[in-house]
Amino acid sequence: MKKKELKIPLIKDGTVIDHITAGQAVKVLHILGIPEKTLDSIVSVVMNVKSKIGKKDIVKVENRELKPEEVNKIALIAPKATINIIRDYEVAKKYKVDLPEEIVGIVRCPNPNCISNTREPVESRFRVISKDPIRIKCYYCEREPDNIADNII
Ligand SMILES: Nc1ncnc2c1ncn2[C@@H]1O[C@H](COP(=O)(O)OP(=O)(O)OP(=O)(O)O)[C@@H](O)[C@H]1O
Ligand SMILES: [Mg+2]
Ligand SMILES: [Zn+2]
Known part of the structure; x- marks a missing residue:
């Protein structure tokens, strides 16, 4: 029998948090109040993915556009994180987290x-x-x- 590769389906609308410091994804979820605040969303977490700058974690939240005020807090533990707002399968907005004062x-x-x-x-x-x-x-x-x-x- 052939081993099947597990593929994470693309999301239609939502938020992708990319370039999370490897190993910090679970703390990022906790800071964002996931799953408590996103009970109706599918959330995918990938850890220790190889990237150009070493390993990283990624979090994908369906059907929810995270606002900068909600997401900037994660800069505490994931200062290089990028927020991608996905609309109709495409990246509609992209910005870097910016630590609040x-x-x-x-x-x-x-x-x-x-x-x-x-x-x-x-x-x-x-x-x-x-x-x-x-x-x-x-x-x-x-x-x-x-x-x-x-x-x-
Ligand atoms: N429809 C989608 N569903 C799920 N993930 C997506 C979707 N579109 C993009 N992504 C993910 O969002 C992130 C940003 O996508 P983009 O196409 O901008 O990649 P990129 O050019 O590598 O961006 P960057 O320069 O920020 O690394 C990637 O991790 C990509 O896999
Ligand atoms: Mg990239
Ligand atoms: Zn004190």
Whole structure:
């Protein structure tokens, strides 16, 4: 019997998040609220695909056009990600993620005594102080996490 290749079908309408840092796709899904916010969409995830610049992950979300405000947060862990809006099978729009100036509720402050860790209603809040390399500083206690990907809530 011949082995069949598994092919991911093209999507008609939706969003392709390409050039995700290899290994970060699951955290990207978590930050985007997938599957909770996309219960009616088919989502395909491909990890460790070979590309010109080394390995990468790809996420494809059907029937949902992710807006820059929703998707820019993933620049924290996938700074080279490209967003492709697909309409009628074609790439209708393409842009690179751009880190917002503030990151609220995604990264845990490494300081156990920080108000964002000790008082329940206080969400974590970081200011972006450098985009390349990415550096963020806690709005409350000024601590800088040294590994952002490991501190995703
Ligand atoms: N209809 C579609 N369904 C699913 N994935 C698609 C569809 N159209 C494009 N893609 C994917 O979206 C990404 C961007 O497509 P594009 O044709 O712009 O490729 P590209 O020229 O390699 O882009 P880039 O220069 O950003 O790497 C690719 O990963 C491609 O496989
Ligand atoms: Mg390409
Ligand atoms: Zn803090």
